[in-house]
Amino acid sequence: MSYILALGADKIRHHMVEKRHQKEAAASGTADKDLAWCHEDLINRLKRNEMETLSLGWKDSDFSYHRSARKVTALEKALLVNTSVRHVSLGWRVHHKRREILVRILKALSSKSHNGKLLSLQLVLDDWIPEATLKNLLSSQRHLVTIEIGAVQVMRRNAVGHVCCAAAAASQRAATESARLFVATHSSSVAPSTTVASVSRNSNLVVPSGEYGPIVSQFCCDHNVASRIFGKVDVNHYITKLKSLSLEDCNLTDASAEVLADALHLRGGIANLSLRNNRHLGKRGLALLCQAPVMDKLDFGICDLDTDETIAVAHAIARRPWVLGELVLAGNYRMDTDGLLALVSTQTCRKLRALDVSFCDVGDHRATAVLTALRQLSTQTALHTFIMQGGRIVCAEATQALCDLLLENTPLRTLRINHPRSPQYVSTAQLNLILTSLRENYELEHLDVDIRVETVSDIDIQREMDIYFRLNKAGRRILRPNEFVASLPPRAGSNKTSHKPDWYTVVANAGTDLNVVYWIVRQSADYFASWQ
Numbered sequence: 464m465s466y467i468l469a470l471g472a473d474k475i476r477h478h479m480v481e482k483r484h485q486k487e488a489a490a491s492g493t494a495d496k497d498l499a500w501c502h503e504d505l506i507n508r509l510k511r512n513e514m515e516t517l518s519l520g521w522k523d524s525d526f527s528y529h530r531s532a533r534k535v536t537a538l539e540k541a542l543l544v545n546t547s548v549r550h551v552s553l554g555w556r557v558h559h560k561r562r563e564i565l566v567r568i569l570k571a572l573s574s575k576s577h578n579g580k581l582l583s584l585q586l587v588l589d590d591w592i593p594e595a596t597l598k599n600l601l602s603s604q605r606h607l608v609t610i611e612i613g614a615v616q617v618m619r620r621n622a623v624g625h626v627c628c629a630a631a632a633a634s635q636r637a638a639t640e641s642a643r644l645f646v647a648t649h650s651s652s653v654a655p656s657t658t659v660a661s662v663s664r665n666s667n668l669v670v671p672s673g674e675y676g677p678i679v680s681q682f683c684c685d686h687n688v689a690s691r692i693f694g695k696v697d698v699n700h701y702i703t704k705l706k707s708l709s710l711e712d713c714n715l716t717d718a719s720a721e722v723l724a725d726a727l728h729l730r731g732g733i734a735n736l737s738l739r740n741n742r743h744l745g746k747r748g749l750a751l752l753c754q755a756p757v758m759d760k761l762d763f764g765i766c767d768l769d770t771d772e773t774i775a776v777a778h779a780i781a782r783r784p785w786v787l788g789e790l791v792l793a794g795n796y797r798m799d800t801d802g803l804l805a806l807v808s809t810q811t812c813r814k815l816r817a818l819d820v821s822f823c824d825v826g827d828h829r830a831t832a833v834l835t836a837l838r839q840l841s842t843q844t845a846l847h848t849f850i851m852q853g854g855r856i857v858c859a860e861a862t863q864a865l866c867d868l869l870l871e872n873t874p875l876r877t878l879r880i881n882h883p884r885s886p887q888y889v890s891t892a893q894l895n896l897i898l899t900s901l902r903e904n905y906e907l908e909h910l911d912v913d914i915r916v917e918t919v920s921d922i923d924i925q926r927e928m929d930i931y932f933r934l935n936k937a938g939r940r941i942l943r944p945n946e947f948v949a950s951l952p953p954r955a956g957s958n959k960t961s962h963k964p965d966w967y968t969v970v971a972n973a974g975t976d977l978n979v980v981y982w983i984v985r986q987s988a989d990y991f992a993s994w995q
Contacts, residue, residue, distance in 0.1 A: 687719040
């Protein structure tokens with residue numbers, strides 16, 4: 464009897480397994496049909512000029528259908544006749560280890576139908592591409608406003624038709640060490656006037672900058688996109704409307720940084736420059752890029768900067784002839800207290816409007832030192848936004864430093880010291896101290912600290928803080944005591960001058976203080992708007 468039951472159970476199990484396999488096969492067939500339908504829809508929309516944004520290679524299923532040469536050809540033909548695409552974004556899954564697919568797509572985007580039509584280009588490929596292909600693409604798109612290139616190396620073909628060096632980009636580190644040994648043993652053959660710029664402009668060799676000066680390498684080609692593409696005068700001549708350039712994880716060195724800085728000076732500047740995750744930049748390259756004509760935002764996030772490199776960045780920013788909109792140094796956990804203090808010094812903050820040092824391993828001790836240093840900022844500094852997310856201000860010393868900063872009425876308008884992923888909540892008593900100091904602050908318009916939203920008392924404190932933020936945004940700073948008010952004679956019946964001006968004093972001061980004019984216009988507009 465048990466044998467019959469076991470045999471029946473075995474048959475039932477085999478039947479269930481077979482049913483499951485049939486369902487999986489049906490689901491796979493449905494998925495293949497969906498992919499085929501998506502491919503046909505993409506081709507048809509390209510042919511009918513119904514697409515302005517082309518995004519490929521960001522999902523696992525994006526290019527699984529490109530195993531068929533016929534479908535690749537169909538996509539290429541559709542791109543050749545399309546004239547509506549303005550924004551292109553290609554991810555690293557675009558080629559699936561088949562570089563010819565990527566090259567064919569880039570060549571199709573360089574065709575006459577797309578000539579001068581693209582406004583933004585994003586290439587995050589984690590691979591190398593032929594130098595001529597990328598150069599032709601950029602040269603044909605003279606109206607590009609935004610370029611984002613991530614994890615891309617460029618290589619050229621030699622006379623034989625092979626890649627420029629057999630070892631490729633992976634051997635650059637070993638070649639650099641060999642170059643150090645070469646220079647050490649052949650120092651007499653290296654001209655003392657040899658510089659990084661002169662050699663890199665006249666040869667195809669990497670010239671890394673070492674601690675004791677330039678090092679000439681004769682063992683490795685330069686595959687860096689900054690040197691090969693954006694360091695060329697002809698490319699900068701074609702791309703005249705470029706405002707934002709991002710070269711993330713492109714293995715930039717001091718040599719390529721010098722070429723890039725020279726190119727930025729030649730083209731007259733740029734609005735935004737992002738060089739995140741370039742861990743081989745040294746003090747010399749960082750200083751050159753900090754003094755380059757970048758106006759709005761300069762990003763050195765996750766560049767593994769140490770204390771000396773951070774201080775070099777601070778000194779270079781202080782020597783800029785222009786004020787920088789925002790400096791981002793997030794994710795550089797090796798900078799210690801000295802590096803942070805150099806960044807918030809008065810000389811550096813005179814040339815910065817916003818500073819981001821989030822997730823730089825700032826604990827209570829460093830946060831206290833930084834907040835104390837920010838108190839020394841005068842009204843002549845340009846720094847209005849300070850971001851230090853991921854830090855800690857939960858100890859009594861850090862909270863007191865924050866309160867003293869608020870009482871000082873520095874020109875800071877935005878202060879973010881919260882932790883977006885792992886909140887470090889401040890207590891209710893600490894919030895009350897912050898609120899008390901905020902009542903005497905006339906400048907701050909936005910403050911982010913970690914507050915428990917489930918606590919009623921903390922929510923009430925936050926609401927009252929928001930009231931003062933709105934008052935400051937409306938121009939409450941005109942009521943701040945100043946030298947003009949302090950020089951007024953005492954009021955009738957009083958032995959000393961009031962610490963706060965009355966309404967007559969505020970109106971009388973409108974001729975010399977633009978904040979007063981703004982406040983009057985703003986309040987009048989709100990008053991008349993309430994009657995409509």
